[in-house]
Structure formats: C-alpha cells, structure tokens
Amino acid sequence: MGRHLLQVLLPAVISALLLWEGVQCNKNRYSLEITSPVIVQAGLRVNLPCKFTYDTSRDNPRAILYGYWYVDDKQIRKPRLVATSNLERIKEISPHVRDRFELSERKLNQGDCSLTIRDVKAADEGIYHFRMEKGRKRYSYSAAKERVSVIVTVEFLKERKPDLTVPELLRAGREASVTCRAPWSPSSGQPNITWTGISGGERSQLVTHDSVASHIDFTPTAADHLQNITCKATYFRAPKYVTTERTATLNVNYPPRNLHFSGHLIRPNGEVQYFTNISQIVPREGHSLVVSCEADSNPQSFVRWKLKFPGTRLHIYNNELRLSNVTLEDESKYECQASNVEGYAEKGVYIPIKHA
Numbered sequence: 001m002g003r004h005l006l007q008v009l010l011p012a013v014i015s016a017l018l019l020w021e022g023v024q025c026n027k028n029r030y031s032l033e034i035t036s037p038v039i040v041q042a043g044l045r046v047n048l049p050c051k052f053t054y055d056t057s058r059d060n061p062r063a064i065l066y067g068y069w070y071v072d073d074k075q076i077r078k079p080r081l082v083a084t085s086n087l088e089r090i091k092e093i094s095p096h097v098r099d100r101f102e103l104s105e106r107k108l109n110q111g112d113c114s115l116t117i118r119d120v121k122a123a124d125e126g127i128y129h130f131r132m133e134k135g136r137k138r139y140s141y142s143a144a145k146e147r148v149s150v151i152v153t154v155e156f157l158k159e160r161k162p163d164l165t166v167p168e169l170l171r172a173g174r175e176a177s178v179t180c181r182a183p184w185s186p187s188s189g190q191p192n193i194t195w196t197g198i199s200g201g202e203r204s205q206l207v208t209h210d211s212v213a214s215h216i217d218f219t220p221t222a223a224d225h226l227q228n229i230t231c232k233a234t235y236f237r238a239p240k241y242v243t244t245e246r247t248a249t250l251n252v253n254y255p256p257r258n259l260h261f262s263g264h265l266i267r268p269n270g271e272v273q274y275f276t277n278i279s280q281i282v283p284r285e286g287h288s289l290v291v292s293c294e295a296d297s298n299p300q301s302f303v304r305w306k307l308k309f310p311g312t313r314l315h316i317y318n319n320e321l322r323l324s325n326v327t328l329e330d331e332s333k334y335e336c337q338a339s340n341v342e343g344y345a346e347k348g349v350y351i352p353i354k355h356a
C-alpha cells in the first residue's frame with residue numbers, strides 16, 4: 001500500500017521540482033540591462049542603449065520576435081506604447097510620438113533593445129520599460145532596475161536662462177548695482193545663484209514665489225572695464241545639478257590715466273627710429289621728432305600739448321607733437337593734457353636737444 005502511494009506520488013514530486021527549477025531558470029533567462037536615469041536636454045536626440053535576453057528554450061523558429069517600449073502614463077494610469085517593431089500595433093501610437101521614437105527592429109534578434117528618441121519634448125519625461133513577444137512567449141521587463149527613467153531638462157537649460165541686469169554705463173568710483181534673477185517653480189526647486197568676474201560688493205538675495213534674485217551693490221573701477229561677469233543659476237534636478245548662466249560685459253567710464261609717450265625720430269639722412277619710451281631718445285640739431293601722447297581712458301580722451309616754458313615753437317597735428325629740424329631752442333618741457341567726460345590728467349616730458 002505504502003509502496004503504491006510512493007509510486008503515485010514520486011512522479012508528481014519530481015515534476016513539481018522540475019517545474020520549480022524551470023521557473024527559476026526562465027526567470028534568469030529574461031534579463032535586461034539599461035542605464036538609468038538618462039538626462040537629456042529638450043530638442044536633442046537621445047539613444048538609450050539596451051540589451052536583453054529571453055528564454056530561448058523550446059523556441060518556435062517560425063514565430064517573429066517583437067519588441068515594445070512603454071512609458072508609464074500618469075494620466076491614463078497604465079503603460080502607453082511609444083515604439084514597437086510590430087507593424088500591426090504601430091497604429092496605437094500617436095503620430096507625433098511614432099515619428100520620434102525608434103526601436104531598431106533589425107538588431108532585436110541580437111538582443112539589442114536600444115531606444116532612440118529624436119527631438120525630445122518635455123512631455124517625454126517618464127519611466128520607460130521594454131516588452132518582448134515571440135509566439136506564446138511574452139515578457140515585460142518591469143523590475144525597478146530594468147526600467148529607465150528619462151529626465152528632460154527643458155525649461156532650465158534652453159528657455160529659462162537667468163536675467164542679468166547691468167547698467168548700460170557704469171562710472172568708476174560711483175556705486176552701481178547688478179541683479180541676476182532666476183525663475184523657479186515647485187518642480188524645479190529654488191536655484192542657488194553664484195557670480196564670477198565680480199568680487200566684493202554688498203550682496204543680497206530676494207526670493208519671491210517664482211524667482212530668486214541676487215543683487216550686488218559695488219563700486220566699479222577702471223580695471224572692471226570690459227570685464228565679463230557671469231551669473232549662474234544651479235538647480236538640483238535629481239539626481240544631479242543643472243546649471244544655466246548668463247554673461248554680460250561691463251562698460252565702465254573712467255578718467256584718463258597712465259599717460260604714455262611714443263613716436264619716432266627722423267635723422268637728416270632719412271633714417272627713422274621708432275621709440276615707445278621717450279626717455280631713451282636724445283634728438284640732435286637737425287633731427288625731426290614726432291611724439292604722440294596716449295592715455296588709458298574710457299571713453300577715449302581728447303589730448304592737447306602745452307609748452308611749459310614760453311618762447312619756443314609748438315607744432316601740433318592731431319594729438320601728436322611735431323618738431324621738424326629741431327634747434328637748441330626747442331629743448332623744453334612739453335606737457336600733454338588728456339581729458340574726457342570723467343576727468344583730466346596731465347604729464348610733462350622734458351626733451352633735451354644735443355648739438356649736431
């Protein structure tokens with residue numbers, strides 16, 4: 001009796017064991033590798049490389065392998081098809097999605113489930129998963145690590161740069177302010193604003209319901225002229241930071257400074273000697289001399305020459321001092337005066353003349 005029972009039970013136990021083992025193996029035979037999350041900027045194209053395996057035991061060679069990509073649709077609360085290699089089901093996908101999502105049918109048989117999205121839209125953000133079908137084998141790869149989360153950085157990288165307000169004209173020594181305003185929303189979180197190209201000053205920050213503004217009161221100097229200042233807004237878009245920035249060039253008015261003499265000397269034989277440092281020049285009688293006076297200023301300075309001692313001659317052409325065929329009487333102190341709307345500066349130069 002006992003022996004009989006065993007004969008009945010044993011095959012059942014064995015087949016149950018086999019079945020259990022089979023399930024285990026099948027489970028292992030279905031696997032998918034993909035990197036998640038993927039962060040992509042709206043308007044660009046993204047390729048999500050993907051590899052999958054499925055149970056090929058008792059494969060039906062006549063069945064066609066189909067692939068499907070779904071996105072979790074929060075509105076309809078179920079996965080929505082976005083790409084497939086099954087032409088019979090392609091009509092389920094709306095045309096504007098169908099045209100942009102592509103699953104390579106050709107590579108599917110090599111275990112490649114890569115998905116390409118062209119012209120990414122903000123609405124493409126979501127969690128995607130893959131499904132295979134071949135004859136009666138059907139499997140959705142929906143484990144957490146098999147899903148891919150696509151994050152679209154649209155408003156912050158492309159359309160919503162911070163606004164940088166800089167006065168069109170700054171004046172050295174006069175206090176001015178610059179403001180950088182970056183938008184935020186509950187979904188973006190508040191950005192941190194940082195500056196480069198500007199140091200010191202008094203900083204303050206104002207947060208409203210939809211923007212963060214960083215304000216700097218500072219006193220520009222001549223050295224700030226043509227400096228680029230950049231304000232960066234950094235948002236935390238899980239799992240990483242996204243930075244967007246705006247740059248402006250400062251235009252600082254300042255009075256003339258660093259007056260400098262340069263020019264050339266012409267010898268009676270026609271030889272020309274150029275100089276950038278007038279202290280290294282000693283003209284002789286009969287030489288001709290051209291000296292220009294340059295000032296560092298913004299806007300450009302108006303330059304005039306004056307004689308320190310009266311009685312000698314002075315020939316001016318534009319901002320150049322021109323002395324042709326100098327004589328001993330030309331030895332004098334000459335003075336350059338430079339001025340612009342911001343101020344005035346002068347510098348004298350003593351020009352000695354040697355006997356021929």
Ligand SMILES: *[C@@H]1O[C@H](CO)[C@@H](O)[C@H](O)[C@H]1NC(C)=O
Binds near residue numbers: 226227228249
């Ligand atoms: C400021 O930016 C402009 C444009 O990018 C660049 O040509 C210039 O060299 C920059 N100036 C400085 C001082 O870095």
Ligand SMILES: *[C@@H]1O[C@H](CO)[C@@H](O)[C@H](O)[C@H]1NC(C)=O
Binds near residue numbers: 190235
């Ligand atoms: C902003 O700065 C604060 C303090 O340094 C930091 O805790 C926070 O994570 C930053 N936020 C962003 C979005 O960078």
Ligand SMILES: *[C@@H]1O[C@H](CO)[C@@H](O)[C@H](O)[C@H]1NC(C)=O
Binds near residue numbers: 277
């Ligand atoms: C010009 O030359 C003089 C005399 O050689 C020298 O002392 C002075 O430093 C020079 N100036 C400049 C700006 O090179």
Ligand SMILES: *[C@@H]1O[C@H](CO)[C@@H](O)[C@H](O)[C@H]1NC(C)=O
Binds near residue numbers: 325
């Ligand atoms: C230069 O000046 C001397 C003395 O006045 C004169 O004799 C000579 O002719 C002048 N040369 C020229 C080229 O003007």
